[in-house]
Amino acid sequence: MTDAGRHPRIKLLTLSEVVDVKGYVGNFDVKIIKRAKYVDEAACTSCGECSKVCPVVRPDEFNIGLASRRAIYSPFPQAVPSSYLINIKECLGHNPAVCSKCVDVCDKQCINFHMSDEELVERVGTIIVATGLKPYDPTELDEYGYTRFENVLTSLEFERLVNAGGPSQGELVRPTDRRHPRSVGFVQCVGSRSARKGGSYCSNTCCMNTIKSTLVLKEHYPEMEVKVFYIDIRAFGKGFEELYARSRRLGVQFIRGLPGSVEETAARGLRVAVENSANGNLEFHDLDMLVLAQGMQPAPSTQRLQEMMGLQLTPDGFYLEAHPKLQPVDAATRGVFYAGCAEGPKDIKESVTQASAAAVRAIRLMHRGEITTEPITAEVSADKCTSCGICAQVCPYNAITVDKKSRQPAAVNSAACAGCGTCAAECSFDAITMNHYTDRQIMGQVDAMLQTAPESKILVFACNWCSYAGADYAGVSRLQYPANVHLVRVMCSGRVDEKFVWNGFRKGAPVVLVSGCHIGDCHYIDANHWTEKRINRIRKKMSKMGIRPERLQLEWISAAEGIRFAGKMTEMETIRRTVTGAEIEETIELLRNI
Amino acid sequence: MTTQSVTQKPGGDGSEPRIGVYVCHCGLNIAQSVNCPQVAATAADADGVVLSKDIPYACSEPGQHQIKQDILDNRLDRVVIASCSPRLHEPTFKQMVQSVGLNPYMMEMANLREQCSWVHMKDVDNATRKAETLVDMAIARVRHLQPLTGDTLPLTKRTLVIGGGIAGIQAALDLADSGYYVTLVEKQPSIGGVMAQLDKTFPTMDCSI
Numbered sequence: 147m148t149d150a151g152r153h154p155r156i157k158l159l160t161l162s163e164v165v166d167v168k169g170y171v172g173n174f175d176v177k178i179i180k181r182a183k184y185v186d187e188a189a190c191t192s193c194g195e196c197s198k199v200c201p202v203v204r205p206d207e208f209n210i211g212l213a214s215r216r217a218i219y220s221p222f223p224q225a226v227p228s229s230y231l232i233n234i235k236e237c238l239g240h241n242p243a244v245c246s247k248c249v250d251v252c253d254k255q256c257i258n259f260h261m262s263d264e265e266l267v268e269r270v271g272t273i274i275v276a277t278g279l280k281p282y283d284p285t286e287l288d289e290y291g292y293t294r295f296e297n298v299l300t301s302l303e304f305e306r307l308v309n310a311g312g313p314s315q316g317e318l319v320r321p322t323d324r325r326h327p328r329s330v331g332f333v334q335c336v337g338s339r340s341a342r343k344g345g346s347y348c349s350n351t352c353c354m355n356t357i358k359s360t361l362v363l364k365e366h367y368p369e370m371e372v373k374v375f376y377i378d379i380r381a382f383g384k385g386f387e388e389l390y391a392r393s394r395r396l397g398v399q400f401i402r403g404l405p406g407s408v409e410e411t412a413a414r415g416l417r418v419a420v421e422n423s424a425n426g427n428l429e430f431h432d433l434d435m436l437v438l439a440q441g442m443q444p445a446p447s448t449q450r451l452q453e454m455m456g457l458q459l460t461p462d463g464f465y466l467e468a469h470p471k472l473q474p475v476d477a478a479t480r481g482v483f484y485a486g487c488a489e490g491p492k493d494i495k496e497s498v499t500q501a502s503a504a505a506v507r508a509i510r511l512m513h514r515g516e517i518t519t520e521p522i523t524a525e526v527s528a529d530k531c532t533s534c535g536i537c538a539q540v541c542p543y544n545a546i547t548v549d550k551k552s553r554q555p556a557a558v559n560s561a562a563c564a565g566c567g568t569c570a571a572e573c574s575f576d577a578i579t580m581n582h583y584t585d586r587q588i589m590g591q592v593d594a595m596l597q598t599a600p601e602s603k604i605l606v607f608a609c610n611w612c613s614y615a616g617a618d619y620a621g622v623s624r625l626q627y628p629a630n631v632h633l634v635r636v637m638c639s640g641r642v643d644e645k646f647v648w649n650g651f652r653k654g655a656p657v658v659l660v661s662g663c664h665i666g667d668c669h670y671i672d673a674n675h676w677t678e679k680r681i682n683r684i685r686k687k688m689s690k691m692g693i694r695p696e697r698l699q700l701e702w703i704s705a706a707e708g709i710r711f712a713g714k715m716t717e718m719e720t721i722r723r724t725v726t727g728a729e730i731e732e733t734i735e736l737l738r739n740i
Numbered sequence: 741m742t743t744q745s746v747t748q749k750p751g752g753d754g755s756e757p758r759i760g761v762y763v764c765h766c767g768l769n770i771a772q773s774v775n776c777p778q779v780a781a782t783a784a785d786a787d788g789v790v791l792s793k794d795i796p797y798a799c800s801e802p803g804q805h806q807i808k809q810d811i812l813d814n815r816l817d818r819v820v821i822a823s824c825s826p827r828l829h830e831p832t833f834k835q836m837v838q839s840v841g842l843n844p845y846m847m848e849m850a851n852l853r854e855q856c857s858w859v860h861m862k863d864v865d866n867a868t869r870k871a872e873t874l875v876d877m878a879i880a881r882v883r884h885l886q887p888l889t890g891d892t893l894p895l896t897k898r899t900l901v902i903g904g905g906i907a908g909i910q911a912a913l914d915l916a917d918s919g920y921y922v923t924l925v926e927k928q929p930s931i932g933g934v935m936a937q938l939d940k941t942f943p944t945m946d947c948s949i
Contacts, residue, residue: 173894222936273901385943486907517894
């Protein structure tokens with residue numbers, strides 16, 4: 147930690163948050179808010195005199211409320227940076243009439259109430275997302291009595307109690323009577339592997355964390371009775387089985403079954419009822435303390451960053467990697483990488499491994515000092531352009547400029563164009579060519595698909611980043627769906643031109659599906675808003691013309707939603723079966739002159 | 741490898757495209773549900789297709805070598821690779837065609853694995869028919885492809901690391917030690933994350949900080 151704090155090439159911004167990311171690989175512009183600490187970081191020597199005189203006492207977050215701190219404080223003894231800070235919401239205020247005790251005692255004069263939050267813009271070539279995790283809050287699992295009984299603790303609270311730097315100087319004491327417990331139980335999978343509450347996934351580290359805790363207990367208190375209630379013990383890593391065996395050898399009891407209920411007994415003890423599935427008996431265990439091995443959840447900032455950078459999430463809410471085996475640290479967005487629990491629950495060793503991998507992936511991209519852009523960009527044919535300005539209006543990147551007054555044709559800044567193709571789809575005059583996804587190329591695919599037996603086929607337009615990837619995920623998961631589904635890949639659903647849909651129906655398609663990223667997840671900021679508007683517009687026209695609008699479907703499918711993709715294909719087949727040959731003929735006739 | 745013998749013929753200049761089609765078995769991944777030789781034979785009849793083959797592993801060294809040799813020998817100016825998802829091997833095959841002088845955007849993939857053989861596993865007839873259509877669609881697309889070239893832009897040799905837990909710290913240090921500048925952003929007043937709150941850590945049972 148200290149190495150990172152003093153490295154000449156690391157600019158450390160704490161109490162800071164990323165609020166906006168613009169640009170793309172090679173040159174991202176990142177807006178960061180650095181919140182005021184009201185203490186000059188560089189001048190503060192962490193002498194701690196200010197804290198001693200501060201009259202405001204608050205629960206200490208680092209010790210999860212098991213100790214207290216002042217309104218001016220250092221987060222913990224080994225904090226980096228080690229400087230103090232003021233929580234201004236707790237501070238009595240810098241009005242001298244009320245309180246300015248800290249200012250009075252600080253001989254370095256590093257306290258400054260006039261500091262304000264700073265906004266910084268940093269230009270970076272790559273981004274590593276290492277936003278970590280949120281420990282599961284067991285409040286909702288009331289059967290374990292976390293909110294009712296003081297001697298029921300979370301594993302993180304337990305960590306603080308056995309930590310030499312913690313509130314009890316490493317002495318394990320019961321919160322109710324400050325005495326050493328004679329017996330301690332651990333409940334596994336709290337908020338993990340549950341279809342009901344918390345996550346359905348395994349949090350990966352809790353088994354070994356509990357085994358570690360049992361070893362710590364047996365080392366300090368050999369006579370202590372230690373019990374672990376579990377579903378299975380997952381000791382799969384290097385050296386893990388050995389620790390598990392050592393724990394058992396030291397007399398820790400592993401009881402296969404999770405408690406059904408926990409009740410308090412007379413002396414603030416805990417009675418745990420559990421069905422031991424190893425012998426089928428209903429057992430009661432009297433314990434002095436119970437520790438809940440809390441699972442991991444995605445960090446609260448995950449969704450905000452995901453929307454900001456157009457990243458993808460798994461159904462569990464962790465970040466989704468570009469490929470689960472071959473690109474495990476890359477995001478689908480070029481230049482963005484994942485490290486640590488942001489990508490899924492993992493232990494310290496795995497986090498470190500993945501972080502080093504992410505660093506190398508970033509270096510691999512940056513070392514040449516230049517980057518080749520994707521030539522999938524829009525081009526304007528000046529002779530067809532009427533300077534109507536629609537393209538500029540729909541471009542999510544403001545990459546198109548049109549001077550309507552002087553009737554200058556639209557101009558595309560190809561460095562800013564990300565290639566979604568929404569402009570080409572919205573242009574009514576065919577004045578925009580989307581390179582590599584031209585009208586001719588896409589219509590050519592549609593025509594080829596519908597050349598024979600069109601009535602038996604399902605035409606699907608899928609965006610590269612979400613729904614096409616979702617279809618791939620269905621494949622990787624071997625989810626079976628009707629074999630008459632045919633995908634046409636586009637970079638963004640925003641590219642799906644009205645005429646592609648009409649062309650499909652004119653060539654005899656019974657049903658058409660346009661699919662893209664969920665609203666808010668669009669890889670091209672908000673281009674899929676235009677998709678939605680356009681599809682609604684087409685469906686209205688269909689109604690007016692007497693074509694059943696159900697034959698055109700719109701569905702948002704993320705890269706992780708293989709099941710949703712397969713399900714939608716089955717639904718499309720159900721709709722297709724309702725479309726008769728006569729209906730298709732009639733549609734072809736209606737569209738003949740469009 | 742020489743690039744002399746290949747003349748690029750982008751569409752629109754009136755000359756006929758010269759297309760090569762490769763239907764990959766991917767071992768049995770594709771071949772167990774799709775009749776690959778049949779798909780290749782059907783594709784051979786399409787307009788502009790000079791040669792159409794099925795191939796055990798298109799991405800393998802011998803597979804790529806064969807395709808490259810065919811491009812040179814037959815003056816192919818565009819290629820369809822019917823194999824796995826382009827999300828997996830598009831970069832591989834782009835580089836492959838580029839190494840024999842074709843523009844990387846003159847290659848198109850048909851997704852016969854993730855979107856055909858793996859999702860219609862017990863339906864060989866329909867999967868094969870679908871594969872034929874997917875290859876047909878790719879041929880139609882490749883016929884209209886145009887060579888494209890990206891711009892080379894300067895890049896900022898600095899990395900933003902979001903989060904100062906163990907993963908963020910490690911990534912920042914590795915980058916900084918390799919000579920790159922890093923901005924490490926942490927929401928809390930100190931770096932360290934959840935790791936800093938732990939007492940001992942497995943498997944070494946030493947302290948976390």
